[in-house]
Amino acid sequence: MRTKKDNTPSLAEAWGEIVNNNLIPEEVFQEALKEAIIKAYRKHINCPDAEVRVELLPNGKMNVFQQRRVIDTEVEDDEIEISVEDAQAINPELQVGDILEEPVSIAEFGRATVSLAKNVMLQKIKEASKQIVFDEYSDKIDDITWGNVQTVEDKYTLIQLDKTLAMMPKSEQIPYEVLKDNQRIRVLIKSVAKETKGAQVIVSRASANLVKRLFETTITEIYDGTVEVKAIAREAGERTKMAVWSRNPNVDAVGACIGHQGARVKDVLDEITKYSNNDERIDVVEWSADLVQFIKNIMKPAEIIGVLPSGDGNGLLLVVDNEKLSQAIGKRGINARLASKLLNRKIDIKSMSEVESMGIDWLAESQAFAAKEEAVRKQKALDELKRIEEEKAAEEAARAAEEEARKAEEAMQAEAEQPEEEPVVTETPVEETPVVEEPAVQEEPAVVEEPVKEEETVKAEEPAVEEEPEVTETVKKRKPKLEKASEYVSKYEELADARKSQSKTTSSRRKKNTKEEEEAAELRRKLEELRNQEYLIKPEYTEEELEEFNNDDDEHWYDEDIDYDEYDEYYDDEE
CATH class of the missing domain: 2.40.50.140 (Nucleic acid-binding proteins)
Known part of the structure; x- marks a missing residue:
């Protein structure tokens, strides 16, 4: 028995067929192939909800894995779930909630499964190809x-x-x-x-845009923007009307498109007539912002003597001389149709006698319409000028804001890049406090109390009584010196408080004592205290001690005789 030959291509053949398609990226093909295998395997096991993972290898081969979730409850579908006991029997490390992956073979795919995989791939490739084509040509x-x-x-x-x-x-x-x-x-x-x-x-x-693009590639003035194609209308194989306008008043827009003896327009005509025997013509007219004048330019060589509103306000009624009616309409009405397309309005062309027979004062209405259109044109021009000025003002404001932001950013960067200056530490001279050495306290001479006779006591008191006024006077003179000597005033303090304590500082300088003077004064003070107490026994000093006292007085004679007022001028200069 002869078996029917299976002409269904294998998966490998289908894969090779898709690979030969160079229109799609490799990643798009891989995603399409994965989806095709997944759907084919689900069909093969008759489980549309099965989880399948496809791994494509660099050598062109593939691995397919079926995934099942590990559960600790009753298994409802063994193609999707597996018990934890069965899963751990395969892999002891699996826990509840894990995914068990098991490799499966696609060699047993039947003919229907292979066809499904191929169709899925082809569909995905087709969708990807359409997206690529759309992205490629939508901008063209x-x-x-x-x-x-x-x-x-x-x-x-x-x-x-x-x-x-x-x-x-x-x-x-x-x-x-x-x-x-x-x-x-x-x-x-x-x-x-x-x-x-x-x-x-x-x-x-x-398309009329074909003629427009041909002019743009042929005419330099149109390509660089000096001349602009404002409107174009075409009936292919018959006639084309194109309205042009020059941004440069020194450039003739119509002449630039036609060229010397029509050479430029002829180049365009050669392209659109090279595969046929048609006699298509191209009319180039000058565009005008004045609607009435623009209509007259379009209808040339026919002369328009009046333009009236017609119908719902968007239509126009053109009045021509009686003998120019057929010329204005054109062959089979083509001139009127092209004019309607250029103006984007409905056009009706009538002779002057026909309009008058309708009882229309075409001249008055034509003048009123022209005045109205002129007012509209001027208003549009003002609005356009205002819009341009607003755009310029907005651009300048944006530019100024951008410049200000740039300067601020540069200033911040400059400040960030500038090294920080270390603070300058000014060393203040430390005033050295003069150390005042306290006078060493000399031990008082020991007073030896010896019993004496009364006569000797009187004799001893007599010389003391004679010296008492002198000693008292000396102590009185020395006492202020001792008080002043206890207060030390440095030279810096004199300079800081010169005005407040000038007299005090001057007096302190005059009465400055030496250590020896202070010691002598202390001894005199103690002697005076002893005298005031009227001791029965008076202190006795040796001849050397008494001589030393006298020598001290002789050595410091200048403290009393020198007039320190003579040196005030010197201290004033220092201040």
């Missing part, structure tokens, strides 16, 4: 590109572009144009669709 709408004629049918022609197959419907073809297979032509990308069953890109040769 109204651009001219080259293409090769792939197939010519009665209702359409297929044009092979760089990355896709485009379609040119019959309505987008120039009448009487003859195209052949593998013929290289220039087409305009008219539209790009994303969600469609057929061709995504629609191209055209009958």
